[in-house]
Amino acid sequence: MTTATALTTQVYQVFIKATPEQIWDAITKPEWTARYFYGARISVVPDAYRSLGPADEVWGESDVAEFDPPRRLVHGWRSMYDPDMAAEEESRVTWEIEPQDGGYSLLTVTHDQLEGAPKTAASVAGVGWMMVLSGLKTVLETGESLAG
Amino acid sequence: MVTYHRRMHDDDRVFKALADPTRRHLLDRLFERDGRTLTELESDLEMTRFGVMKHLRVLEDAGLVVTRRAGREKHHFLNPVPIRLIHDRWIDKYTERHVSALSELKTQLEERR
8 A cells, every 4th residue: 555655646846926826827728838848738628638749749638537726626647748658547637726825825736546657657757747847936936938 | 024934945944954964865765766654764764753753844844845644644755846946046047157167177187186
């Protein structure tokens, strides 16, 4: 039980000087995600999560399990930008946004149910989510976009 | 007046948390395998359970460790984002030119010996 949880769940957190509404827009609207999410144009609506690459290639397509703006979003994850990872089972991503003092919000990203997706787990750990979340903070706090 | 927000990921807390060999060791253990319990983390440390808990608390306050409960067990997850933000703030600031000039100097000096 312990081992299963350990190897199949990843948790990331960042404080961002932005309102929950601003963060919600930044994670659900393609014009925002293109600026920090490896160039992916991600749109999330109540019944579908869709991620497109620069040439409109499909990088991700999943169901949305929970859509509760601006506090909680749960959707499936399949890394369709890579053939090996695309063949793996779907995992799950949960975004939680909690308002804090001083105009800050705490964003927590939990990527779990990675039992059937070891390549995806290795890929998103380490720099994967770390770069996305530090990039999101930069974009929201400074207005600067990141290269790539 | 300066107000410190609870559990804010400010640089001071991250530097303080990293300035201790036991805490760096705990982060390395979580890097090897994420989501460990306190019992797993204390197994190779010559320290009381309470001592390890105190170190984990400092790491948690700095945002470097995030905990999640699963039933009766508490799992510890490495959160590398604050370290990345320090990298962005402190490493990128000193341009690559300076860094490469210094590493070239080091190489030259060491070759001469």
